[in-house]
Amino acid sequence: MRKLPSYFGLQLKRAARLLPRMLAVTLLLAVLSAMSALILARLNEDDPSRERVRIGVAGDSGEEILSQALDLLQSVDSSRFSVGFVRMEEAEGRKLLEKGELSGLVLFPDGFAQALQYGEHRPVTYLTNTAGSDVGSLMTRELVASISSLILETENAVYGAQALVQAQLPDRDPYRAGDQLITRYASAILDRARLYALELPQAGDSLSLAASYLCGLSLVFVLLWSVSCSPFFSRRSRELGQVLSADGLGAAAQVFCEFLAFFLLLLCALAAAGLLAFLLLGRFGVVIPELQRTEGSALSLLPALLPPALMLGAFQFLLYELSGSAVSGILLQFLSAVLQGYLSGCFYPSSFFPEGLRRLGALLPAGVGMEYLRAALLALPENPARVLVWSYFLLFLLLSLLLRRRRNRS
């Protein structure tokens, strides 16, 4: 048994030797990623068509008032920052909608403005390319119906009020009174700032967006760290494993020593990244409500990150055991990191995905890690992912052990 501590000590020593190089590679990758993101953001900033939702407006060609109303909306209303209305023919609009170059197309029936002046309702058609029975489509339909009835009822009220003024107050100008009514109504009811208040209450088991991204990015860091760790794995000698095995230090002891050294490397990297995150979040004043509630900082996420990091580390170790060469190992790690990060909701909240993908993502190691972190950050009394995290960890180590045993005997 003297060989076990010696082997572990030597694995630690080689890990310590490789650590600066790995940290440098990770830092370089992070800087490159940040620069790419910055350049992309700058490019999009200069192109107004990329930053706004484009909505086509077609129909009621005889009415100039519609164009004027749109111009007014685009120059005055705050929606101009996020929505761009473009006047076009219906056929052209449909074509652009099919190509995905428009987010929606509003079709006004002929004589719409004229009819509106007489209190007549001619329904406006809103075409979108996101048909379906999901929540988004249902809400769009509901919103279109609400706006339609809001406009109609408003017009009815205005014309009714004009008729009332004409009948009851013959000395007053009914049109002037109507205009005053419209102005008051618009400022009182259609003032966007007062029309509604959006509140996102923390429903018992969901994370805030900031916390969700903090968890996601932490796991992505763990996932991508394995790519930088390739020197630790790629230069292992198969013959050494065989000779050690023949000498009594079997596959289990070898896997244990190497994994522990690898995990300690990961811990060092996590501590460095946690410190950096702590400084950056403080510098930019980003508040994580879940951490604020427990009076913790980004660093206090580290203990909660340990079990998922242990599980993901075991998974990465398994992938390196599976791969035959350095190149295939790096590719496998990178693909696994990107795929898992994407499907498990580390880049986008997983609620953006269809049900099937969401279920698959939740079963992947990163998905289980996300679930574990969510429960830990919310300080739920029972962490439903705990059993899965430890089961995966043991399974991955066991598979690594079997592969090592097979490799030692090959």
Added chain:
Amino acid sequence: MDLSVENIQKRYGRNRVLTGASFGADRGDCAGIIGSNGTGKSTLLRILAGVLRANGGRCLWQGEDLLRHPSLRARTVAYVPQGTPLIEELSALDNLRLWYTPKDLERSLDEGLLRDLGVPDFLKTTASRLSGGMRKRLSIGCALARDPSVLLLDEPTAALDLVCKERILETFESFRRSGGLLVLVTHDQWEMELCSQLHLLSGGKLSPYTYTGDLQGLLRDLERP
């Protein structure tokens, strides 16, 4: 016979590599195993080293079956594979520390086999920066840590320069003189000349062979099915 290898069998799926390989040797002997590529020479050595499991047969060392007593085998047998069983990022000294106790390491470096192998010359050098000869000498040095009675070597001097080869063969001679038993798989004429007995592996079985220095004759024998 101190070492008696009896009827070793090994198959990979349906492929029967060894069908009953047997030979015997005493302390101070050097048993060479020759044969064409793919006949199972390295497989036999790995079985004797405990890396692979045999499907049948025995390997007796002074009456005890080494295949059934791993701890005895680990004490008795050392194995030097074809590749280098080293930790590449660490120095030669660190690699030796895996196998030697501090006391034994100091002694061997000062007056033992490690000194004979010339290991002190490159003790502080990282393994990945060592030449092929140095790596091989270091591998042999690591294998000799437990002062084994039997040293199994898989083509120990393949692709090495003459000076290095000479140094390694001298070490083997010294090991033999001190009562050690060498079993080596070889294709090399120098190594064959070192051997006190040769065995030709063909058709999964070993048969005694006498090398007279006739290379053409050896080639014919190797090609014979």
